[in-house]
Amino acid sequence: MANILVVDDELGIRDLLSEILNDEGHNVELAQNAAQARSARARSRPDLVLLDIWMPDTDGVTLLKEWSSTGQLTMPVIMMSGHATIETAVEATKIGAQSFLEKPITMQKLLKAVEGALARETPGNGPALRPKPGPGYVSTPVPQMAELTVEAAMTGGQTIPAPVEMGPQARQTFELDKPLRDARDEFEKSYFEFHLAKEGGSMTRVAEKTGLERTHLYRKLKQLGVDLSRGKRSAG
Secondary structure (H helix, E strand, O other), X not given: OOEEEEEOOOHHHHHHHHHHHHHOOOEEEEEOOHHHHHHHHHXXXXXXXXXXXXXXXXXXXXXXXXXXXXXXXXXXXXEEEOOOOHHHHHHHHHHOOOEEEEOOOOHHHHHHHHHHHHHOOEXXXXXXXXXXXXXXXXXXXXXXXXXXXXXXXXXXXXXXEOOOOOOHHHOOOOOOOOOHHHHHHHHHHHHHHHHHHHOOOOHHHHHHHHOOOHHHHHHHHXXXXXXOOHHHHHHO
């Protein structure tokens, strides 16, 4: 679990990122401009900052330069923009940004960028005192500046999940000599329980994996009588 500061002037972006990151167990603080970001940075000393480039008072690259020049860039920063260019990517990376996220931001890219940033060193301060990536994860190197592309700058050497070794729970035996509805409910309950355990109880990840909207997923799990705390206990 990390303390993450989200800086963006768009309410919808702040709400979306806050919901996803909170669901992953992180503590999230929100700022809608550079002034609020400065206060939050000084007050809460976040483990990671998600920083929008285009803001009404001070743009994100200027704020990044300010933190770097005053010795306040002690945490990884992920830049966000819907209009990223190779020049902006190179400039922000030289200043100390870990990576870019291109808007609209997908959940998969967000989570990979956050995992990668928290696993790497803090700019200029050596290794950060942050949770290590868990078993089953390998880190890829950050691209060299000479080889940097817009795509590389946006993804910035993410932590990539290795193939998951499935345990016995991945295979189940079901009794077929019963009404179709009962057999289907039994299968679906086992299916969702398996994915909840595999994803550590994260409803966001399970929704993405199963292709269901979160609201629909909650209703489905309640209908099937699935214990929502089971996945989190298994992961603990």
